[in-house]
Amino acid sequence: MESNHKHNNNNSKDTDPLNTPPDKEKETAILFENHLAPDDDNDSFYDSSDDDDDEKMREAACVNRVVIRLQRGVSRVTNAVNDRFGGHFLAIVCVLLYFAYFIYAMYYRFGDESSIRLLVCTILGVMIAVRHQVCKLVGRTSLARWWKGEKSPAAARRVHTVRFFTKWLLYGGVGAFMAYVIVDVAIKDADKLRSLPGIFVFLLICFLFSSAPAKVNWHTIYWSVGMQFILAVLVMRWQGGKNAVLWVQSRLDEFFANSKPASQLMFGEKYYDHYMIFGALPIVFLTNSALAMLYYLGAMQFLVKAIGNSLRFVLGTSAIESTGVAASIFMEGASAMLALRPYLGKLTHSELFALTSACLSSIGGAFLAILAQLGIPVEFMLPAMVISAPATFAVCKLIAPETRKAKKITFGGELPLDMQYSSILEAAQAGAISVVSLVANVVVVAFAFFALIAWANETCTWFGDRVGIQQLTMEKVLSYLFYPLALLMGVDLDDCRNVAMLMGLRLSSSNFVALLKMAQLVGNRHQFQQYSMIPNATVTYVGDHIILDQLNVTLIEGYISRRSEAIATYALCGFSGILSMFITLGIMTTLVPHRRKWLTSQAFTLLMAGNLANFMVGCFAGMLV
The missing domain is CATH 4.10.280 (MYOD Basic-Helix-Loop-Helix Domain, subunit B)
Incomplete structure (x- = not known):
């Protein structure tokens, strides 16, 4: 056996080409x-x-x-x-090519709107690109080192004196500015001053519900109200500010129009027959995709940090809460909190209360796109989103003032790993996919609550008919319950019940339902104005409804004026509904599980804070629009 085995091995070696x-x-x-x-x-x-x-x-x-x-x-x-070139050769080549194009474009034609737009965008791009280098250079200056470093007793006294007089000079200047605005409004249209008491009443309500009245930082409250005055005057009274808002609205309309070819491709040429589901809602994919790309490029971090640092410097709030409130202006609340996830566990109760309230008092850029396509004016929504930031601090720092020294946390604009992208294309894709749940939520909530409201109206009408009350609906009940709040905001008396109804709908369901109802009332106004131009046109009023006799059309709940539309839009630009509050609390308790008990105990005050912040912004709209 052994010899045969050896013989076979030798044969295999002879025939193996590797052993030749x-x-x-x-x-x-x-x-x-x-x-x-x-x-x-x-x-x-x-x-x-x-x-x-x-x-x-x-x-x-x-x-x-x-x-x-x-x-x-x-x-x-x-x-x-x-x-x-330090690993940036390709970037340098691209920048040089762009500046060659920019210089020639400025030489070729300058002075029209497009050239100014190119100039402004280029300046902003340069600021974003060199912001870190500029900060480092400023930090190395002798004045900055002296200001941060140790000072002699005499120098420290001089700095203290300068700060003291500067602080009180600014206090007086802002106070004089607010007094001037009030007097100017009184001279031009005294009826608008009906909105002024509402500001102080809402602040008083917050103070009465304060968890620590003795700990309220009145510096923050004063400057929060002052910032609202300044921002409101800039965008509502100053012609340059109004033109800037209208310019931004035009640019956004142009941007949103790019979704039409995509809707036609996906849903066919007749997608406009079902515009809300096939036209308006898909725009959120485009908008959030663009926002994610801006985050990848660092533009959004620059803007958020600039606003956050301004709030921190003026109001004296912490870096994290200032940045979080600023981020809520542009991002949907949950997304803003996810960006701050690593820091949430270190925040005080006051800081966490302010951040959670900010989720309820603003709507974010993605939702802005949907509402703009449904007829809600961007010229009202944009200022409302910005002014809501100081309004949030005014309300929150009264209800939940800081009772202990907050930890000093430095926020450098970093994003969590799941929000960091390897390329701009990945950012665009991830940004679009991330809002699928938001779109689904909007569709489900709109369908469910409109159906529930119809059922509630049928039920209320049935109960009212049992006792001789005709046309008793949920909208009518809400219009009476929230009537005093609408009156405090300075809404026209004829429109108080309709605006109060919208406020009640927002609280009981969602702001999307309320704003859809407002869009219906605004559409009724346009239809009524067109009908009024018909010779010998007659109308019939049946309760709150208006019947256009010659057209045989009924305007359900009537309509609201342009001024009341502005006040209602400012007051409704926030997720301050019961449903949104529970969703926000669920997200926050997931992000900060060790604060679950405290957060759930603050559900009512959080809901109140979000609504009062929006109502305060509505007061400024009533006084200055």
């Missing part, structure tokens, strides 16, 4: 060159065409070696040049 002896290799090579197989027969191993194939393979191998050497040479040169 050198003499055998030479013999095989000669046979191959003579086109003979190593066997005794004379069968041809190659045919005549194989010579050409072999030649092609040798040529291909030669070309392959040349290409590889060329690639290696180019790679070495590219790496050397890239290292020479």
Whole structure:
């Protein structure tokens, strides 16, 4: 057995081409060159065409070696040049090409709106690109080092004196500015001053519900109200500010219009027949995709940090809560909190209360896109989103003032790993996908609550009919319950019940339902104005409804004026409904599980804070629009 095994092994070695002896290799090579197989027969191993194939393979191998050497040479040169420029050679080339284009574009035509837009965007881009280097240079200056470093007693006293007089000079200047605005409004239209008491009443309500009245920082409250005055005057009274808002609205309309080809591709040419589901809602994918791309490029971090640092400097609030409230202006509340997730566990109760309230008192950029397509004026929503930031602090720092020293946490604008992208295309894709749940939530909530409201109206009408009350609906009940709040905001008396109804709908369902109802009332106004131009047109009033006799059309709940529309839009620009509050609390308790008990105990005050912040913004709209 053993000998057979050895014999077999020897045979396998002889036939194994890998173990062929050198003499055998030479013999095989000669046979191959003579086109003979190593066997005794004379069968041809190659045919005549194989010579050409072999030649092609040798040529291909030669070309392959040349290409590889060329690639290696180019790679070495590219790496050397890239290292020479700190790894930014391609970026530098792109920047130089852009500036060449920019200079020629400015030379070719300057003075029209497009050239000004290009100039402003270029300046902003340069500011975003060099912001870190500028901050480092400023921090290295002798004045900055002296201001932050140790000072002699005499120098410290001088700094204290300068700060003291500067602080009180600014206090007086802002107070005088607010007094001037109030007097100016009184002279031009005294009826608008009906909104002024509402500001102080809402602040008083917050103070009465304060968890620590003795700890209220009145510096923060004063400057929060002052900032609202300043911002409101800039965007509502100053013509330059109003023009800027209208310009932004036009640019947003142009941007949103780019979704039309996509809707036509996905849903067909007649998608407009079902515009809300096939036209308005898909715009949120485009908007959030663009926001994610801006985050990847660093533009949104620059804007959020600029606003957050301004709030922190003026109001004296912490860096994290200022940045979080600023982020809520542009991002939907949950997304803003996710960006601050690593820091939430270190916040005080007051800071966490302010951040959670900010989720309820603003709507974010993605939701703005949907509402704009449904007819809600962007010229009202944009200022409302910005003014809501100081309004949130005014309300929150009264209800939940800081009772202990907050930890000093530095926020550098970093994003969590799941919000960091490897390329701008990944950012665009992830941004679009991330709002699928938001769109689904809007569709479900709108359908469910409109159906529930219809059922509630039928039920209320049935109960009212049992006791002789005709046309008793949920809207009518809400219009009476929230009537005093609408009156405090300065709404026109004829529209108080309709605006109060919208406020009640927002609280009991969602702001989306309320704003859809408002869009219906605004559409009724436009239809009524067009009908009024018809000669001898007559109307019939049946309760709150208006019947256009010649058209046989009924305007359900009537309509609201332009001024009341502005006040209602400002007051409804926030997720301050019961449903949104529970969703926000669920997200926050997931992000900060050790604060679950405290957060759930603050549900009512959080809901109140979000609503009062929006109502206060509505007061400024009533006074200045």
